Amino acid sequence: MDTLHKIKTAIRQAVGFDLDISYPPTSELGDLSLAVFALAKVKGQNQVILAQEISQNLEQNKKLGSLISDVKAVGPYVNLFLNYTNLGAEVLTEIKKAKNKYGQNDSGLKAGVMIEFSNGNTHKEVHIGHLRNICFGDAITKLLTTSGYKTIPVSYINDFGIFTAKTLWQYQKNQKQYQAMKGSQGYILGTCYKDAVSALEGNDASKAEVTRIMKAIESRQGEYYKLWQETRLWSIAYLKEVYQDLGIKFKKTFYESNVIADGLKIVSGLIKNNVLVKSEGAIIANLEKYNLGVLPIIRSDGTALYPVADLALAVKKFKENKITESIYIVDVRQELYFKQLFKILELMGYQQKITHLAYDFVTLPSGMMSSRSGNVITYRELIDESIANAISETKAKRADWSDRKIKKIATEITLSTIKFEMLKVSSRKTITFDIKEALKFEGYTATYLQYTHARIMSISKKSGTKKTKADYKLLSEPAEKTLIMKLAKYPETILRATEKYDPSEVTKYLFELCQNFNDFYHNVQIIKSKTTVKAARLELALAVGQIIKNGLELLGIQAINEI
C-alpha cells in the first residue's frame, strides 16, 4: 500500500466512518480535507459542530501524531496538515526502492484481459484517426498491466472488406501510374484507395465491377485473388512499419481473411437456430425486440459483411486464450454495432465479459475527415511534417549539436508529441486536430515534460558523485512540500486512470508535476546549496525524474535524457 493510502486509511479508522477524503483548494487550508456532510446527515448533527468535534478527536489521537502535524475545522470541513518530514522520507524512500515499479498496484488480480485495438485495414490509408486508436489502446494496455492485469494486446487487420476490391479496381486500371509513385507500396495503396472512392462516386457501372472483384477475391481463385494476395502483403508490411515507428507491440495478430470461413459456419448454424433470418434477400439479425434494430450479416449478392468475421473472432478469442474479459477499442460511432454483435454472442450462449471501449474520433479544424472529400491527414504526412518542424526547432536551439543528434532527438520529440496529443484529451471528447497547435513545444505538451525530465537528468549529471545521506527534514520549502505531496499522489492517480480507462488523468498529472518541479527549480538552489541540503534536494529531483519516466512509460512514451 502506498504512503498516502496508508495515511488516509489511518484517518478513516480514527474517525470511524468512511468519510470522503479530498484535497483542499489551496495548500494554506491544509493537505487533506474531510467533508463531514454525509456523516452529519447520518448522525442528524450540525455540520460545523461535527467538524469541530472530529477535529478535536483527531488532534488528540496519538496514533496519528507521526502522520499529522495539525488539524483545523473550517466550517463543514476538517482540514489536516501532514507531517512532511515523515511523508517526504516515506515517499522518497519508496520511490528510490521501487524505481520503475512505483505506482504499480495489484487491483487487477492477474485476470486475463484481451485488448483488441489498432483497427488496421489493408488497401487503405493510415490516418490520424487510426493514430488515436493505437495510442489509446496502447496506453490502456499499459495501464491495465501496471494495475495487475494479465494483458494480451492484439491487432485485428481487416483485409477482406469491400474496400480491398475498390482499391484493386482502381489499381488495376492505373497500374503504371501507381507503380511510378514514390514511397512504400503500402502507402501507395492508401492513395489508390482515396482515388477509388472519388472515382466510384455516383458511378453505378463501376460499382458493379467492384462487386465482381469482391466475389472473385472471396472465391480465392483467379487474377484478382492473386493481386489481392500480393497487395495485401504490401499493406501488412506498411502497418508493421507504423507499429514499429510507434513502438507498439502486439502479442497476436488476427486477419479477417483467416477467420471468415469459421464465421460462415457460425452463420449457417445461427440461421438454423433462427437467430439469423433472411430478409429482403440478405441475411440479417433482427434485434428490434432488444431495441437494437437490424444488423445485416450477408449481402443480398451473397458476399459477407463485417460481422461474419467478427463473430468467429470473438469465439476464437475465448477458445484459444485464458481470458476473463475481451475488450474492443473502437471509436464511438460503432457503439450500436458492438451492442448488436454482443447481443448475438449472448444469444449464442456466451456469458463472458465483453466490453466495447469507445473513444471519440479525430476531426480537423476544416471538418470531419473523409476519404471522399480528401480531407484527411495521413500518418505519413503528419510524421514527415512534424519531424521536419522538430528538426528546425532543435537546430535553432541547439546550434552545437551534430545533425545526427538533432535528428535523433527531433524524432523522439515528434513521437512523444503525437502520442501525448492523442492522449491528453479525455476519450469521450472529439479531438479537433490542429497540426499547427500540435507542432508547438510550449505549455501542456510532451516537450514540456521531456524538457523537465532532461533538466533533471542534467542536474543529476552535474551534481557530482559524492554521496551524502539525505536528511528529509531539510525539505521544508513550500515548493518542496508541494512536490512531495504531488509524488505521493502518483499511485492513486494511476489507479483512477485505470478504473476510468482514462490516460488523460496521467497526462494531466505529469504536467502538473512538472509545473511543480519547475517552480521548485526556479525558487530553490539544488547543486549550490550546502551538502546536506543538496543531498535531500537532489533526491527529491531524482524522484520527480523517476515519476516522469514512469508516467510517460504508461503513455507509451520514452523519457528523453537530453533535449
Added chain:
RNA sequence: GCGCCCAUAGUUCAAUGGAUAGAACACCAGCCUUCUAAGCUGGUUACGUAGGUCCGAUUCCUACUGGGCGUACCA
C-alpha cells in the same frame, strides 16, 4: 423521425454534488556573468437557455436551443 454524445475564457481543454470554476495557447509587460529561457513571474477574459431535486448543482433530472454521430446490405 428515433437513439447516443457534446456545449465552460478569443481558441483548445480541466474540474469524485462541496470551499475563491483551473490550465495551456494567443496577447501585453518583465526575468539568463547563477543547476537546460523548449523555462519562470505578473496582467485581461468563461459555466448555451429555462425549470426541477438537494443544506449545497458546472456536475444529477426534464424541456428547449445549437453542434456531432449513428440508425439494413460501409467498417
